Amino acid sequence: MIGVVATAGTTNAGIVDDLEGLGAFARENDLWYHVDGAYGAAALFSPTHRDLFKGIRHADSYIVDPHKWLFAPLDCCALIYRNPTVARLVLAQQASYLDVLHEGSSEHYDWNPSDFGIHLSRRARGLPFWFSLVTNGTAAYESAVQCAIDLAQRTQELINECDYLEMVRPSSLSIVLFRRKGWSAERYNQWSHELLASQVAFVTPTKWEGETVGRIAFLHPNSTEEMVRTIIESLGD
Numbered sequence: 412m413i414g415v416v417a418t419a420g421t422t423n424a425g426i427v428d429d430l431e432g433l434g435a436f437a438r439e440n441d442l443w444y445h446v447d448g449a450y451g452a453a454a455l456f457s458p459t460h461r462d463l464f465k466g467i468r469h470a471d472s473y474i475v476d477p478h479k480w481l482f483a484p485l486d487c488c489a490l491i492y493r494n495p496t497v498a499r500l501v502l503a504q505q506a507s508y509l510d511v512l513h514e515g516s517s518e519h520y521d522w523n524p525s526d527f528g529i530h531l532s533r534r535a536r537g538l539p540f541w542f543s544l545v546t547n548g549t550a551a552y553e554s555a556v557q558c559a560i561d562l563a564q565r566t567q568e569l570i571n572e573c574d575y576l577e578m579v580r581p582s583s584l585s586i587v588l589f590r591r592k593g594w595s596a597e598r599y600n601q602w603s604h605e606l607l608a609s610q611v612a613f614v615t616p617t618k619w620e621g622e623t624v625g626r627i628a629f630l631h632p633n634s635t636e637e638m639v640r641t642i643i644e645s646l647g648d
């Protein structure tokens with residue numbers, strides 16, 4: 412075994428692994444500790460949920476996809492290393508025409524992003540995200556992420572009040588998994604297609620422990636309780 416990978420917010424259900432426990436295990440066993448927060452690590456912006464991510468401090472590397480819940484254009488992944496030098500030793504590509512870039516003393520080394528990931532050529536994908544952060548400020552991100560979490564929790568309350576729906580598990584981060592009593596997989600699919608065709612919402616079914624269920628993933632801060640009520644009504648008879 413060379414490493415441990417924890418998920419900080421599964422994309423299907425929003426579940427955050429025990430980042431502290433896995434980090435301690437990795438440290439005790441001298442293993443690389445990577446945290447995959449592609450979707451969920453955006454919730455580090457949430458005042459109510461950031462404590463869930465405390466264990467990320469043990470990570471040797473972690474990622475968040477700003478193109479998911481941080482509103483950046485595809486395809487932007489932020490990869491952060493505790494010690495980038497180690498990553499460069501593993502990932503920098505060697506070729507005669509590239510080696511000239513690495514020659515000389517380390518103080519002349521030019522920071523080259525391609526040395527820290529698997530692929531070589533790439534656009535400056537982080538720039539749109541950086542501009543957005545600078546323009547909007549981190550407080551805007553904090554409130555946008557919190558809006559989605561709050562609306563997921565409100566949706567859970569509305570589902571619990573509804574006799575034809577039930578929660579599959581408690582809402583996690585901005586994801587709500589619910590069951591429409593009596594529905595088959597085909598019925599969920601039909602409902603989802605109709606909802607999209609009528610431009611009400613893009614809500615797709617998923618699977619939970621083998622069962623087809625409904626899944627609402629909140630991201631946009633302007634999503635409203637009214638929209639949720641419309642979706643809930645569309646699940647009725």
Ligand SMILES: Cc1ncc(COP(=O)(O)O)c(C=O)c1O
Nearest residue numbers: 420421422447448449450476488
């Ligand atoms: C938890 C998680 N990890 C990794 C990925 C893959 O990330 P990427 O599309 O940036 O390769 C995804 C989804 O895209 C994801 O949801």
